[in-house]
Amino acid sequence: MSPQHTEFVKRNEQYVASFGDKGNLAIPPAKKLIIVTCMDARLDPAAHLGIKEGDAHVIRNAGGVAKDELRSLIISQRLLGTREIAVFHHTDCGMLTFVSDDVRSIVKDASKGDANVAAKVDAIDFLEFKNLEESVKEDVAWVKSDPLILPETTVTGWIYDVKSGKVSQIV
């Protein structure tokens, strides 16, 4: 597949043409909200939650794992005033299909015995899930108990269904 970046400027033109007054939006999220969700290509959180530019911080990584984003959560809360965190994991997530040792083996096999690579990848916890609902509950419990998260934060946990586009609250 040819690189996609050569298309970015062209694809961006339509957005720029209809940009309107979005240049006046303030830095702090208007809804004082953080959405944490998976990097999965099938997810468009702004679209499926009806979030507009300026409303909410959106943090995304493999799995939508909040506990992997303490740095960003602190910056959002302490410097930009957010007071609510909604954690979304989703059905058919890749994180349910492997364990950390599988990824470590793939990386080490491809490196042809590079000891530096082996040591580095062995030190990474890939934070995979065994059970989807439990992963949401555990991640919400982490947010609620971490001493660096503001205790007055409203925290909820959700599952996004990739087959229907529907969101369901778990906790």
Added chain:
Amino acid sequence: MSPQHTEFVKRNEQYVASFGDKGNLAIPPAKKLIIVTCMDARLDPAAHLGIKEGDAHVIRNAGGVAKDELRSLIISQRLLGTREIAVFHHTDCGMLTFVSDDVRSIVKDASKGDANVAAKVDAIDFLEFKNLEESVKEDVAWVKSDPLILPETTVTGWIYDVKSGKVSQIV
């Protein structure tokens, strides 16, 4: 401000009603692409890059710092076949307005001398920027040099302008 999560199910209904055949999308991103960008509320990367559900992994954190997301980048490349990484930072980014010690002081002051909190926050590098363009170049250089990133990856670096909605390639 009242919690936003009570609105999610209602706001999600319209998306579900027009979901179409998106339930058939495959897990691996069709464009073999990862977008790394900031959590900033003013950014809607799917909209400003014309990315559709199924096209690309989207990783977002405070600043759009790729080097803070090695876990997710490895999972994306090794398990889900992506081969291109585009790093976006943006104008008027909060990461340009503080240094790590500022955040550490805010957190420690609020904790009223809790030694556990102090030790934990002192250990966090908040990865702030001094210069926007340099931050993009440095992050791209990191992606290109990290031994756990596939050497055949196409890597580009971009700035998104929050005043115009325009993207510009830096590297």
